[in-house]
Amino acid sequence: MILVTIIGAGNVATHLFKAFNKAENITVNQWFSRDTNTISAHKNEVEIINDLSQLKQADIYILAISDDAIAGVSEQLPFENRIVLHTSGSVGVYDMDKKHRRGVFYPLQTFSKTADIDFKNVPICIETINKKDYSIVKALAVAIGSPTKKVNSDQRRVLHLAAVFVNNFTNQLYRIGHEITESEGAEFDLLKPLILETAKKVQDLSPYRAQTGPAKRHDKKTIRKHLKQLKNNHHKAIYELLTYSIQKTHGRKKL
Ligand SMILES: NC(=O)c1ccc[n+]([C@@H]2O[C@H](COP(=O)([O-])OP(=O)(O)OC[C@H]3O[C@@H](n4cnc5c(N)ncnc54)[C@H](OP(=O)(O)O)[C@@H]3O)[C@@H](O)[C@H]2O)c1
Numbered sequence: 001m002i003l004v005t006i007i008g009a010g011n012v013a014t015h016l017f018k019a020f021n022k023a024e025n026i027t028v029n030q031w032f033s034r035d036t037n038t039i040s041a042h043k044n045e046v047e048i049i050n051d052l053s054q055l056k057q058a059d060i061y062i063l064a065i066s067d068d069a070i071a072g073v074s075e076q077l078p079f080e081n082r083i084v085l086h087t088s089g090s091v092g093v094y095d096m097d098k099k100h101r102r103g104v105f106y107p108l109q110t111f112s113k114t115a116d117i118d119f120k121n122v123p124i125c126i127e128t129i130n131k132k133d134y135s136i137v138k139a140l141a142v143a144i145g146s147p148t149k150k151v152n153s154d155q156r157r158v159l160h161l162a163a164v165f166v167n168n169f170t171n172q173l174y175r176i177g178h179e180i181t182e183s184e185g186a187e188f189d190l191l192k193p194l195i196l197e198t199a200k201k202v203q204d205l206s207p208y209r210a211q212t213g214p215a216k217r218h219d220k221k222t223i224r225k226h227l228k229q230l231k232n233n234h235h236k237a238i239y240e241l242l243t244y245s246i247q248k249t250h251g252r253k254k255l
Pocket of ligand 1: 033067
């Protein structure tokens with residue numbers, strides 16, 4: 001049995017709690033949140049605390065908190081020589097207080113509290129400073145059905161940067177598509193099969209080979225029509241920049 005304490009009550013912490021709570025060989029013994037009201041619905045399943053001095057012995061402590069808070073909270077933990085992991089893609093493992101056996105449990109996925117997630121589809125990127133701590137951290141990931149990968153802080157930073165492009169920026173483009181359809185009375189839902197196919201296609205084809213559209217075809221008239229159609233200057237600037245980027249990749253440098 002692995003005894004885990006979760007610190008933080010946001011998107012990642014909430015999904016981790018649910019997954020750990022379901023796993024047979026994991027017990028979540030405490031869950032820390034600055035505001036216990038946010039997780040009070042789980043008070044019958046786990047001990048909820050809002051004071052770090054109430055932390056009890058556990059095998060692993062997970063800091064699933066904002067990137068900027070990780071170093072400070074790791075210093076405030078009232079113990080030493082225990083395994084403390086953070087879940088961030090961009091914070092270094094050495095950024096936590098050196099009194100701990102430090103490591104990283106970075107789930108390479110997008111988490112929102114209100115969207116279900118299956119941890120089978122969540123690769124966990126693991127790093128531990130002490131080699132001997134790796135196996136228990138890996139066992140924790142395996143217990144929730146996740147694939148695991150040993151990833152050091154430099155590699156993790158690269159993955160996180162790429163993740164911002166493939167997830168956050170792509171989602172912002174969905175948002176712009178949504179604004180355009182909403183403002184013109186068209187149905188965003190009609191675009192959903194296209195969104196799914198775009199993600200599905202790159203599972204087998206490289207993103208380079210998967211590209212289609214007026215920018216890649218160098219259909220100048222269509223591009224000019226789109227730019228004329230766009231009323232929002234901000235959307236226009238993004239259209240021009242991405243068109244330039246696609247054309248640079250596929251052989252033309254000017255609009
Ligand atoms: N969301 C994702 O898709 C995703 C994916 C992979 C990794 N991550 C990483 O996972 C971590 C958590 O992300 P998230 O999306 O779950 O964030 P989130 O939903 O914004 O939640 C952040 C949590 O951190 C707590 N917190 C912030 N400052 C604190 C402090 N000084 N002391 C104690 N608690 C503090 C917040 O508490 P309050 O509610 O009291 O402010 C909240 O519970 C981050 O390192 C992030 O990079 C996120």
